[in-house]
Amino acid sequence: MTEELERRLGTRDAVVVGLSAMIGAGVFAVFAPAAGAAGSWLLAALALAAVVAYCNATSSARLAARHPESGGTYVYGRRRLGPFWGYLAGWGFTVGKTASCAAMALTFGAYVIPELARPLAVGAVVVLTVLNLFGVRRSARAAMIMVGFVLLVLAAVVTVAFLQRPDVGPVTGMPADDPALIVDERAERPAGASIVDKEQVIELGSLDDLPPGLHYVLDPEVTGWGVLQGAGLLFFAFAGYARIATMGEEVRDPGRTIPRAIGIALGLALVVYALVAAAALETLGPGWLAMSAEPLVDVVETVGATGLGPVVRAGAAVAALGALLALLLGVSRTVLAMARERDLPGAFAAVDPVHQVPRRAELAVGAAVVVLVLVADLREAIGFSSFGVLVYYAIANAAALRLGRDEGAPPKAVPVLGLALCLLLAATLPLPSVVAGLVVxxxxxxxxxxRRRLA
Structure with missing residues (x-):
């Protein structure tokens, strides 16, 4: 007989878990590469990512209400499309998100003490794994504290960006060999200022390596393909609402709570991302934003609020920790579901009778993440996770197409559009990410x- 988890999470708890996954370290870093791809159309890319997220969230919410079990799309794929498709979703999620766990842990360590990033990352994984062993309610409370702090930091960034005039406004320029110069009407070109195009900045390594003085940075060229790439990057940054669905077995009144929690969490995350994106564009402009190593730190320093720089870095560290917590919860529940179906060793299906958590699955995931942290730095090498997330939601949308009208099926256009956009965004990812994803x-x-042949 399958051991089931106890339903301990209410709407607020589920929303917090989703937000901790969506408003992670990505919000502090994603706008630079997204601006590099989409340029001044960054907000349009965010709007497209929001459409994809809405379709995926709607499909996931309807499926979760119908199948309120741990495992998310792994379960929906098995029930609606067949065992292979469920397995493929679970495999991609487990492998990709385990790597993401290691990346988030290392990101946390790098923000705190770069020289000790690896031991700090291991410590973070151990502490959060132990916390999760004592029950999902404690994990939800810890997530609430972390999300609250991150939201306060982001609110401070947005406030100073819009209320304080930057020393130099956003600037665009023509190529350096062209005598014409187009500048924002709020900023004048001071004597001795130089024009630096994107290629020169890349050759120099970063904005920090430029010689002293004010430099004018060209806006990235806007193309339709670039907007699609920007949307893919932004979508991956806030795609954590799946964490609510993967924990469906622990949510009270799931048919009502899960759709509501996913909708609230996604709505709040999109508002936060839109405000931060607008603040970054207003303060830095797309060219400078695209070149920034720490976009939100540059925002507050550009408007003169230099004292907020350390606070923003602390917010990024806490956000990475919150994302790590949500990832560990989501991956362990998917491992639990796959173990129940014998797609992973059955021993991982055990449920702690006291704390009502998948103890062995959580310990296994924590141990795997620690090993990855110790042997590799995956912060720059998890492109396949982006690919895997889009395939994961493509399967969710395909599964939602199998829901009947009496099962709460969404309008057909929603999963059809979600499926098409997931596949389209997956195709726009950098080639190494696509290849790595296909290999996984x-x-x-x-x-x-x-396994099927040996069974």
């Missing part, structure tokens, strides 16, 4: 075929 899924499919 090919390995998973091969293991599936071997």
């Amino acid at each position: 899924f090919a390995v998973g499919a091969a293991l599936w075929a071997v």
